[in-house]
Every structure is written in structure tokens, then in C-alpha cells.
Amino acid sequence: MTPTGTLQVADPVLDVRGLSARYGHVEALKSADISAGKGELVAVLGPNGAGKSTLLRAIMGLIPNEGEVRFLGNSLPRRDPVGAATKGVVLVPEGRGIFGPMTVLENLELGAYKIGGDRQEMERRLTHVFELFPRVKERLKQVAGSMSGGEQQMVAVGRAMMADPKVLLLDEPSLGLAPRVTGEILETLGTLSASGLPVVLVEQKAPLALKLACRAYLLSLGRIVATINPREVKSHDELAQYYFA
Ligand SMILES: Nc1ncnc2c1ncn2[C@@H]1O[C@H](COP(=O)(O)OP(=O)(O)OP(=O)(O)O)[C@@H](O)[C@H]1O
Numbered sequence: 001m002t003p004t005g006t007l008q009v010a011d012p013v014l015d016v017r018g019l020s021a022r023y024g025h026v027e028a029l030k031s032a033d034i035s036a037g038k039g040e041l042v043a044v045l046g047p048n049g050a051g052k053s054t055l056l057r058a059i060m061g062l063i064p065n066e067g068e069v070r071f072l073g074n075s076l077p078r079r080d081p082v083g084a085a086t087k088g089v090v091l092v093p094e095g096r097g098i099f100g101p102m103t104v105l106e107n108l109e110l111g112a113y114k115i116g117g118d119r120q121e122m123e124r125r126l127t128h129v130f131e132l133f134p135r136v137k138e139r140l141k142q143v144a145g146s147m148s149g150g151e152q153q154m155v156a157v158g159r160a161m162m163a164d165p166k167v168l169l170l171d172e173p174s175l176g177l178a179p180r181v182t183g184e185i186l187e188t189l190g191t192l193s194a195s196g197l198p199v200v201l202v203e204q205k206a207p208l209a210l211k212l213a214c215r216a217y218l219l220s221l222g223r224i225v226a227t228i229n230p231r232e233v234k235s236h237d238e239l240a241q242y243y244f245a
């Protein structure tokens with residue numbers, strides 16, 4: 001296990017410095033530093049209530065927060081989620097956030113609302129999503145709410161990809177899914193990061209995330225208590241001390 005603050009990438013796409021957030025009197029995130037560079041998948045691990053979702057919401061500017069989020073070398077305004085998304089910081093939220101009554105295709109197209117009526121660009125992006133998730137292509141006319149949990153998660157990631165992200169943030173995409181479909185989705189995230197896209201993956205299932213991640217941050221009670229090199233984790237008991245601290 002490596003102490004907090006090491007294993008930093010030299011020239012990160014996303015560089016979060018001293019980010020804090022509170023809900024009323026509850027300080028849910030305390031001066032977090034994380035970074036993700038080109039081609040990196042970094043994991044954020046930690047037990048229920050550790051502050052994982054809060055970290056992603058604060059990065060996006062969805063909740064009041066303090067600190068700095070640097071993206072491609074510039075500071076992002078701290079309360080402008082639409083601006084952040086427009087620049088390419090795209091979140092797949094906890095619970096997926098897809099529109100159940102709309103079709104799969106409509107959900108995907110919504111992700112690319114920025115491009116307006118550019119059909120050629122729309123088709124290019126759709127083709128990319130179909131390459132990532134062939135199953136989605138077979139279900140374009142289906143009402144999204146009638147898909148299985150795993151398929152809905154594919155649509156949620158697909159919709160995020162339709163926005164042409166420069167960094168992708170995911171909040172527990174495996175939640176409630178069977179191991180097989182979880183494996184499929186995480187493998188696709190690995191492919192995306194290997195193609196250059198920085199990915200920040202919030203995940204409670206540490207063993208799965210550590211297989212993919214080049215670096216993992218451990219959150220406990222709102223604080224990053226360790227930065228981990230997955231190749232140095234010899235047993236998952238090593239992580240347990242943070243989960244039960
Ligand atoms: N809207 C809110 N109002 C008040 N407190 C909140 C709110 N959202 C989260 N919290 C509190 O902030 C802390 C961190 O919550 P957060 O949702 O970030 O945890 P998490 O690590 O994502 O947990 P989980 O694994 O269960 O999703 C918890 O103590 C939680 O109760």
C-alpha cells in the first residue's frame with residue numbers, strides 16, 4: 001500500500017485538488033486530491049457513505065463545493081454542471097439516470113444534444129456506441145425502462161459516450177447487476193480507457209475495480225486515506241482495514 005499523494009500522473013486531464021463538500025453540517029468530502037490522465041482508468045473505492053458519490057457530484061459542480069478541479073489545464077467553475085459536461089466532463093450517475101419512458105435510441109440521442117441537427121456526426125457517435133455495446137443496437141426501439149438492469153446500464157454508458165466525453169466519471173455501474181454483465185460493462189470501460197479516454201470509476205467491488213485500474217483511491221469518512229497501486233495489493237484483507245475503520 002502506498003501513502004496518499006504518490007502515484008500522481010505527470011500531466012493529468014482531470015486534476016482535482018483539495019475538493020471539499022458538505023450537506024448542511026455534514027462534511028461529506030474533505031480535501032480530496034485525485035487525478036486521471038490520458039489512457040488511465042482510476043478507481044475510487046470505499047464503503048457505503050464514504051463520500052464516493054459526493055466526490056463525483058462535487059467534481060461536476062452539482063453540489064456546493066470548495067477546492068479546485070483542473071480540466072485540460074484550466075480551472076472549472078465550481079457550480080456549473082452543464083458547462084462542465086459541455087466541455088467534456090461527463091457523469092454516468094448512481095442509478096443510471098436514463099429516461100424510462102423514452103426509447104433506447106431517444107436516450108442515446110439525448111446524450112448528443114450539443115451537436116444539434118448534424119445527422120452525420122450523430123450516426124458516427126451511434127456507430128461507436130454500437131461497437132462498444134452490440135446489444136444496444138438490437139434494442140433501439142425498445143422503451144428503455146423495460147430493459148434489464150444490465151442493458152439499462154449499457155444505455156447509460158452509451159448515452160454518456162454520445163456526448164463525446166474527454167473524461168468519463170461513473171458512479172457504481174455494477175450496482176445490482178449480475179457478475180457476467182458487470183464483467184462485460186467493466187471490460188468495455190477498460191477498452192475505452194485503453195483507447196485514451198480517462199475514466200474515473202467509483203466502485204464498491206474492490207477486486208473487480210483493481211483488475212482494471214492503474215491506480216485506486218480509497219475513501220473513508222470523506223477522506224482519501226490511501227492511493228493504491230493495484231499491482232502491489234497482495235490480498236484483499238489489506239484493503240479491509242479501510243472498509244472497517
Ligand atoms: N443529500 C444529502 N443530504 C445530506 N447528507 C447526505 C446527502 N447525500 C449524501 N449525504 C451523506 O454524505 C455522506 C457521503 O455520502 P455519499 O452518497 O457520497 O457516499 P457513497 O460513498 O457514495 O455511498 P454509497 O456506496 O452508499 O453510494 C454520507 O454520510 C451521506 O449520508
Ligand SMILES: [Mg+2]
Pocket residue numbers: 052053054094171
Ligand atoms: Mg454512492
